[in-house]
Amino acid sequence: MLSAQSLKEIDIELAKYPAEQRRSAVMGALRIAQTELGWLKPETIEFVANYIGIPAIAAYEVATFYNMYDLKPVGKYKLTVCTNLPCALRGGVDAGEYLKEKLGIGYGETTPDGKFTLVEGECMGACGDAPVMLLNNHKMCSFMDAAAIDKKLAELQ
Numbered sequence: 693m694l695s696a697q698s699l700k701e702i703d704i705e706l707a708k709y710p711a712e713q714r715r716s717a718v719m720g721a722l723r724i725a726q727t728e729l730g731w732l733k734p735e736t737i738e739f740v741a742n743y744i745g746i747p748a749i750a751a752y753e754v755a756t757f758y759n760m761y762d763l764k765p766v767g768k769y770k771l772t773v774c775t776n777l778p779c780a781l782r783g784g785v786d787a788g789e790y791l792k793e794k795l796g797i798g799y800g801e802t803t804p805d806g807k808f809t810l811v812e813g814e815c816m817g818a819c820g821d822a823p824v825m826l827l828n829n830h831k832m833c834s835f836m837d838a839a840a841i842d843k844k845l846a847e848l849q
Contacts, residue, residue, distance in 0.1 A: 707712055722737070722761055737751045759813060765802075773788040774813050827843075
């Protein structure tokens with residue numbers, strides 16, 4: 693189900709923890725699987741759980757709790773906008789509304805061409821850079837006013 697490279701990366705995650713605490717590697721293992729496959733199908737979550745030696749329900753608990761895990765297909769670019777209070781006070785809600793208008797979609801939706809998925813996110817720990825947006829769960833974009841959003845969307849075209 694996963695490439696040899698992904699399994700090697702999961703093995704590296706597993707090596708970080710004592711044998712009796714393999715469960716601790718589940719977040720990293722799910723991230724690796726999602727990076728390779730684009731999203732986490734139920735059978736992928738079960739595969740990861742079996743590979744690291746934990747009950748499938750334990751992996752499902754993690755995958756369904758954190759919004760960085762995608763349980764359905766997403767666009768090529770997943771844009772997660774923080775709308776928690778610090779970002780909201782500095783334009784996070786406006787950034788989200790601007791993106792909805794520019795992309796023609798709402799939160800939790802993907803553009804018809806499959807290019808962009810827009811997600812409302814929780815605090816990303818970068819309140820001083822508000823409003824912030826996370827690109828594909830890995831790249832933090834700071835000070836995302838309308839001009840910065842336009843620039844970022846142009847880069848992604």
